[in-house]
Amino acid sequence: MAWPQVAGVSIADLADGVRARKWKARDLVESYLDRIARLDGRLGCYLLVDADGARARADQVDAALAAGRDPGPLAGVPIGLKDIFVTRGLETTAGSKILRGFVPPYESTVSTRLAAAGAIALGKLNMDEFAMGSSNENSAFKPVHNPWDLERVPGGSSGGSAASVAASLCAGSLGTDTGGSIRQPASLCGIAGMKPTYGRVSRYGVIAFASSLDHPGPFGRTVEDVAALLEVIAGHDELDATSIPSPAGRYREACAAGLAGMRVGVPEEYFQSGMDPEVEAAVREAIDQIAREGAKLVPVSLPHTKYAVATYYLVCTAEASSNLARYDGVRFGHRTAEASSLDELYSKTRGEGFGAEPKRRIILGTYVLRSGYYEAYYGKALRVRRKIADDFRAVFEKCDVLATPTSPTAAFKLGERMADPLQMYLADIYTVAPALAGVPALSQCCGFTKNNLPIGLQIIGPPLGEEAVFRVGGEYQRRTDWHKRLPKDPS
Amino acid sequence: MSVDRYEAVIGLEVHVHLGTRTKIFSASSTAFGEEPNSCTDPVCLGLPGALPVLNRAVVEAAVRLGLAVGSHIRPRCRFARKHYFYPDLPKGFQISQYEEPLCEGGAVEFRLTGESRKVRLTRIHLEDDAGKNIHDNSGVSFVDFNRAGVPLVEIVSEPDIRSADEAAEYMRALRALVRTLGISDGNMEEGSLRCDANVSLRLRGAEKLGTKAELKNINSFKHVREAIEHEIRRQTAVLDRGEAVVQETRLWDPDRGLSQSMRSKEHAHDYRYFPEPDLPPLAVDQDWIARARASLPELPESRFRRYTETLGLSAQDAGVLTSEREIADYFDAAAKACAAPAKKVANWIINEVLARVSDPRALAAADLPVQPAALAELVDLVEKGTLSGKLGKDVFGRMWQEKRRAGEIVASESVAVVSDAGLIEETCKRIVAAHPDEVARYKAGQSKLLGFFVGKVMKEMAGKANPKTANEIMQRLLG
Numbered sequence: 001m002a003w004p005q006v007a008g009v010s011i012a013d014l015a016d017g018v019r020a021r022k023w024k025a026r027d028l029v030e031s032y033l034d035r036i037a038r039l040d041g042r043l044g045c046y047l048l049v050d051a052d053g054a055r056a057r058a059d060q061v062d063a064a065l066a067a068g069r070d071p072g073p074l075a076g077v078p079i080g081l082k083d084i085f086v087t088r089g090l091e092t093t094a095g096s097k098i099l100r101g102f103v104p105p106y107e108s109t110v111s112t113r114l115a116a117a118g119a120i121a122l123g124k125l126n127m128d129e130f131a132m133g134s135s136n137e138n139s140a141f142k143p144v145h146n147p148w149d150l151e152r153v154p155g156g157s158s159g160g161s162a163a164s165v166a167a168s169l170c171a172g173s174l175g176t177d178t179g180g181s182i183r184q185p186a187s188l189c190g191i192a193g194m195k196p197t198y199g200r201v202s203r204y205g206v207i208a209f210a211s212s213l214d215h216p217g218p219f220g221r222t223v224e225d226v227a228a229l230l231e232v233i234a235g236h237d238e239l240d241a242t243s244i245p246s247p248a249g250r251y252r253e254a255c256a257a258g259l260a261g262m263r264v265g266v267p268e269e270y271f272q273s274g275m276d277p278e279v280e281a282a283v284r285e286a287i288d289q290i291a292r293e294g295a296k297l298v299p300v301s302l303p304h305t306k307y308a309v310a311t312y313y314l315v316c317t318a319e320a321s322s323n324l325a326r327y328d329g330v331r332f333g334h335r336t337a338e339a340s341s342l343d344e345l346y347s348k349t350r351g352e353g354f355g356a357e358p359k360r361r362i363i364l365g366t367y368v369l370r371s372g373y374y375e376a377y378y379g380k381a382l383r384v385r386r387k388i389a390d391d392f393r394a395v396f397e398k399c400d401v402l403a404t405p406t407s408p409t410a411a412f413k414l415g416e417r418m419a420d421p422l423q424m425y426l427a428d429i430y431t432v433a434p435a436l437a438g439v440p441a442l443s444q445c446c447g448f449t450k451n452n453l454p455i456g457l458q459i460i461g462p463p464l465g466e467e468a469v470f471r472v473g474g475e476y477q478r479r480t481d482w483h484k485r486l487p488k489d490p491s
Numbered sequence: 492m493s494v495d496r497y498e499a500v501i502g503l504e505v506h507v508h509l510g511t512r513t514k515i516f517s518a519s520s521t522a523f524g525e526e527p528n529s530c531t532d533p534v535c536l537g538l539p540g541a542l543p544v545l546n547r548a549v550v551e552a553a554v555r556l557g558l559a560v561g562s563h564i565r566p567r568c569r570f571a572r573k574h575y576f577y578p579d580l581p582k583g584f585q586i587s588q589y590e591e592p593l594c595e596g597g598a599v600e601f602r603l604t605g606e607s608r609k610v611r612l613t614r615i616h617l618e619d620d621a622g623k624n625i626h627d628n629s630g631v632s633f634v635d636f637n638r639a640g641v642p643l644v645e646i647v648s649e650p651d652i653r654s655a656d657e658a659a660e661y662m663r664a665l666r667a668l669v670r671t672l673g674i675s676d677g678n679m680e681e682g683s684l685r686c687d688a689n690v691s692l693r694l695r696g697a698e699k700l701g702t703k704a705e706l707k708n709i710n711s712f713k714h715v716r717e718a719i720e721h722e723i724r725r726q727t728a729v730l731d732r733g734e735a736v737v738q739e740t741r742l743w744d745p746d747r748g749l750s751q752s753m754r755s756k757e758h759a760h761d762y763r764y765f766p767e768p769d770l771p772p773l774a775v776d777q778d779w780i781a782r783a784r785a786s787l788p789e790l791p792e793s794r795f796r797r798y799t800e801t802l803g804l805s806a807q808d809a810g811v812l813t814s815e816r817e818i819a820d821y822f823d824a825a826a827k828a829c830a831a832p833a834k835k836v837a838n839w840i841i842n843e844v845l846a847r848v849s850d851p852r853a854l855a856a857a858d859l860p861v862q863p864a865a866l867a868e869l870v871d872l873v874e875k876g877t878l879s880g881k882l883g884k885d886v887f888g889r890m891w892q893e894k895r896r897a898g899e900i901v902a903s904e905s906v907a908v909v910s911d912a913g914l915i916e917e918t919c920k921r922i923v924a925a926h927p928d929e930v931a932r933y934k935a936g937q938s939k940l941l942g943f944f945v946g947k948v949m950k951e952m953a954g955k956a957n958p959k960t961a962n963e964i965m966q967r968l969l970g
Contacts, residue, residue, distance in 0.1 A: 086540040106533045207539040211768035241544045241770050319768060322572055325583020326537045346576055369763035378765055
């Protein structure tokens with residue numbers, strides 16, 4: 001039978017169609033499941049497809065509609081969850097062998113909220129192990145291929161979340177961004193993705209990589225899709241003590257509010273050497289277009305940007321070494337087959353369970369936090385982090401948002417940077433500073449290279465300034481067609 | 492060797508379970524003795540993605556403790572992660588406080604062999620407890636996480652303690668304090684109160700501190716004393732041999748009465764403290780502090796002063812009464828309901844009531860056979876002379892056995908003292924007539940025989956004669 005054609009359809013259209021009974025949630029789900037079955041073998045987006053669960057939940061949505069109840073704003077919208085969100089009864093691995101077989105007895109706040117809004121989770125999406133990476137090549141299970149060029153990476157760490165939306169293997173998805181893990185893959189896959197303000201979206205049930213930097217957030221084909229998902233998942237959660245106690249904003253409205261009076265800052269530090277000329281050209285053209293549509297451009301400076309990558313790697317490795325201490329083989333996940341002592345239980349379990357990148361970061365982070373060196377490393381990094389946040393605070397006196405590139409290059413080839421972690425870390429150069437400052441930032445498509453690889457534009461707002469970001473991103477998208485391009489289905 | 496050459500310098504780190512209904516960072520129950528791993532949740536099990544949320548009742552309890560010992564309550568404090576690996580530690584770190592504890596300074600006051608002592612506190616901070624490893628005979632180990640996440644305060648003293656006895660008294664004082672505050676049951680058998688001791692020696696008169704050893708796993712007053720005494724002897728022997736004490740952590744083995752080295756300074760844990768990123772800094776505002784201060788009950792030391800200075804009790808009696816909150820509460824209630832002097836009430840409690848309970852905490856029980864008001868009634872009957880002391884004790888025994896009031900027993904069974912002088916005099920005359928030899932010896936100067944005569948009278952009258960009246964009449968008759 002022919003399922004509805006879902007490739008490229010927006011979340012709003014899907015939900016409206018379900019609510020108007022134009023199509024059944026069950027048919028949408030079948031349509032996506034069919035695409036996953038046919039295409040994901042080449043893409044590697046999903047670590048787990050919960051076909052039966054998705055069908056059952058779709059039937060519930062259809063039954064609710066038939067009974068005259070409103071299933072919610074995301075009625076029947078099939079979505080994917082990065083495998084870092086814990087899902088009750090569904091294996092959750094964070095892309096790591098050490099969590100293989102871990103079936104959580106509880107559910108993350110954001111996936112709970114999505115389900116309550118009528119969205120249907122299709123499964124768990126591939127990712128770099130414990131969200132550590134910029135190419136998804138650190139997944140312990142399999143790489144993800146970029147739908148625009150299967151030889152290339154989708155970005156990371158939320159590579160499966162980005163590629164699955166780009167390839168229409170789900171209508172929208174959730175990822176996490178610690179140093180760029182939503183924005184960079186969104187950029188490399190030609191879709192939209194937002195890292196909201198730190199604390200805007202609950203981290204409860206999100207497997208921690210670096211707690212003070214972990215930002216859950218949505219991916220969508222369009223900026224409006226991202227806004228629609230964010231409206232559902234944002235807002236205070238009493239299970240997360242760092243959650244901001246205020247309700248979610250009206251992000252979809254902001255997408256249509258226009259640019260009147262908007263001041264867009266262009267930070268000089270984000271346009272320096274090392275950027276691919278094609279990327280620079282596309283981003284500059286996008287900024288010029290935003291100006292032509294009515295925004296005022298303001299040249300600004302964020303002088304501490306040059307310390308961001310170093311600061312980021314001190315903070316995130318320190319916190320990771322702590323957060324990953326709980327994987328000891330005692331209570332859940334992998335445990336080594338044989339150990340003759342407690343120390344051996346730990347060293348073998350962790351040695352076998354963790355891949356190279358988590359090991360590298362645990363070692364770095366342990367070093368950073370050791371007694372007598374805390375001040376020189378972690379303490380200093382926290383002080384620089386405050387300086388970086390102060391930079392943002394200062395520029396947002398002069399402008400409403402910032403516009404920059406998301407990634408210095410378009411998607412690179414699989415394997416190209418695996419031998420050189422430092423080169424890989426530099427993929428985050430434009431995304432880490434907003435993560436350290438905890439400010440919201442959106443990436444959306446603003447062009448393609450000669451090789452037909454997407455280029456991303458990053459729009460950064462002040463704390464809780466998601467609406468301002470959506471105003472600029474929404475208006476830019478309305479004036480351009482980049483988001484309408486779809487990659488060809490892999491054969 | 493001579494123990495007296497050296498002075499012991501001791502500081503204690505006392506861990507106290509706070510008796511909140513739920514855990515410090517999650518909503519599972521803190522109940523003791525439940526089925527293993529039945530009081531757990533994703534947070535206290537350290538499951539991936541679970542996040543701590545601070546229980547405000549825990550902060551409240553610690554603030555009350557801080558105020559009771561005169562600590563400075565920091566308006567803003569932080570939690571920190573303390574890392575080490577152990578199977579009973581689910582997250583691979585404990586959430587504690589490091590650089591910015593909730594309470595700083597303060598002191599605990601108590602008495603040691605009648606002398607008033609004061610041990611200064613460095614700090615009081617909050618942390619979560621770990622689970623418990625259980626090893627069975629087959630070599631298999633289990634972990635029970637019911638205790639994981641139970642709230643603890645760690646009370647760190649300055650090195651102000653000079654002897655094992657003083658350390659034990661300090662622990663008792665702390666226990667009485669937390670129980671009076673109602674923030675902990677202070678139950679040592681259940682591990683609600685545990686301590687580590689830092690012990691060093693120095694030559695008497697020396698200023699500089701010696702090298703210390705840290706003793707772990709001390710969980711009763713008896714063990715505190717034994718462990719520290721043992722450590723003082725051990726270090727004395729080391730120093731007397733001309734050797735140096737090694738800085739190390741030693742595990743006290745109460746069964747064998749000795750300690751064993753766990754790890755030396757070189758192998759000390761590097762706890763890699765850093766601020767807990769999952770918990771924002773904790774702000775305790777002045778209103779909160781004021782409310783906590785207003786809720787403080789009368790504390791053991793001020794009770795002691797009231798008993799000795801206002802009520803005129805001996806230090807010894809006041810010490811017994813204030814050793815447990817329930818005894819003091821019982822005493823206060825009985826003394827209030829009683830017309831007789833407080834001293835009399837204290838004697839009855841110490842000699843009769845406490846003799847009948849194995850655990851003084853039972854004095855708070857609703858089904859205690861003799862409630863404070865009932866005791867007060869009995870004491871008044873004795874003081875008015877309605878009952879002799881001897882009769883009063885009998886009546887008390889029956890009150891305890893039969894759960895009846897003294898007045899009821901007296902009224903229904905005519906156990907009251909006979910104060911009718913005529914009746915007593917008749918009996919006295921009979922006794923005098925029946926014992927001419929003793930009368931002669933009495934008159935010859937053996938005045939001690941008065942007791943013999945009065946005793947005969949009491950026996951004759953089944954103990955019901957008013958002893959004072961019988962004494963007077965007999966003395967008069969014997970001339």
